[in-house]
Amino acid sequence: IYQGDVAAGKSKSAACAACHGADGNSLAPIYPVLAGQSANYLAKQLEDFKSGDRKDPVMAGMVAGLSPEDMHDLAAYFAVQTTKAGTGETNEAGHKLYIGGDSTREIAACIACHGVTGKGVKQAGFPGLTGQSQEYLTKQLVSFRDGTRNNDNNGIMRNIAIKLSDANIEAVTQYITSL
Ligand code: HEM
Ligand code: HEM
Numbered sequence: 001i002y003q004g005d006v007a008a009g010k011s012k013s014a015a016c017a018a019c020h021g022a023d024g025n026s027l028a029p030i031y032p033v034l035a036g037q038s039a040n041y042l043a044k045q046l047e048d049f050k051s052g053d054r055k056d057p058v059m060a061g062m063v064a065g066l067s068p069e070d071m072h073d074l075a076a077y078f079a080v081q082t083t084k085a086g087t088g089e090t091n092e093a094g095h096k097l098y099i100g101g102d103s104t105r106e107i108a109a110c111i112a113c114h115g116v117t118g119k120g121v122k123q124a125g126f127p128g129l130t131g132q133s134q135e136y137l138t139k140q141l142v143s144f145r146d147g148t149r150n151n152d153n154n155g156i157m158r159n160i161a162i163k164l165s166d167a168n169i170e171a172v173t174q175y176i177t178s179l
Contacts, residue, residue, distance in 0.1 A: 002072050004039060009077025012070055015062065024078040029133035036083030036131070038122040042075035045151075054151040079122075083131045086118075088177025097172045107163050110172065113156075118179035129176045137173040145169075 013022070016034075020026045024035030034042060048054035050063045050071075063071070101109035113126040120128035129137065143149035144161035152158060164172070 002069060004043070004069075004072030004074075004076030006073075006076045006080055009073035009075070012074055013077055016074070019058075020078075024081040025084055025131070029135040030139075032136050033083060033131040034078035035081035036119075037079055037128055038120055038125055039072075039075040039079035040123065040125040041120070041127045042078055043071050044125060046071040046074065048151040054149060083119075083128065086130055086177040086179050088134065088174055090178040091171055091174055093167075094171035094173070094175025097168060098175050102163075105163050107160055110160075118176055130179045132176070134173045134177050137176055138169055141169045141173065 019031040020034050049059040098110045101107045118130035120126040144157040
């Protein structure tokens, strides 16, 4: 499988900079940070926007002209950029849910896949969450919960999100911004 070329990715990334920043540190809270993200995960998202498995009108337009090679090059470029640490506040309820899940409601702990410091598990394609805004994180969890984002293989995130209350989502997303 083609792993992508960082230099080629850089030269193809000008079209992304207006929203995601030249180095993948995005320019507004609604745009996800791409810097330091798992390359496997980034390439999968681009493929999913193209196939329609993940729906976003803006990104659908962006990927329409990209080949599989372009997607891997772009993913390789953004993956090696530096993520900025979060600057948000921690909170007790969010910390507890992130590290321990909730066994009474069979909610798996986020830490198992997204890691102690929120960096994810790169080879497995488990995305890093560090540096993302609370707004973006909330939008994704709500979308997994209501099914409008359903590109997570086997419903891995949906099965968790359907058990999260609005208060759970508010607490855990705020906690993640502290990582
Ligand atoms: C999401 C890549 C251009 C707006 C994403 C994601 C990737 C990506 C990989 C998913 C990130 C994640 O799941 O954490 C790219 C690349 C671009 C590009 C490689 C250039 C070829 C743009 C531009 C805009 C934009 C120019 C704004 C006009 C967005 C938005 C989302 C997003 C709003 C979030 C969609 C949602 O809420 O689910 N992009 N992007 N992107 N991108 Fe881009
Ligand atoms: C994606 C949060 C638990 C596996 C995501 C995303 C968020 C998130 C916000 C979207 C990332 C982005 O768009 O950039 C959480 C929270 C959890 C949790 C708050 C705990 C309550 C888990 C667990 C696993 C997991 C336990 C593994 C068993 C994944 C995977 C994706 C993902 C594979 C990417 C799906 C795709 O390909 O689009 N998670 N997660 N997560 N999460 Fe979790």
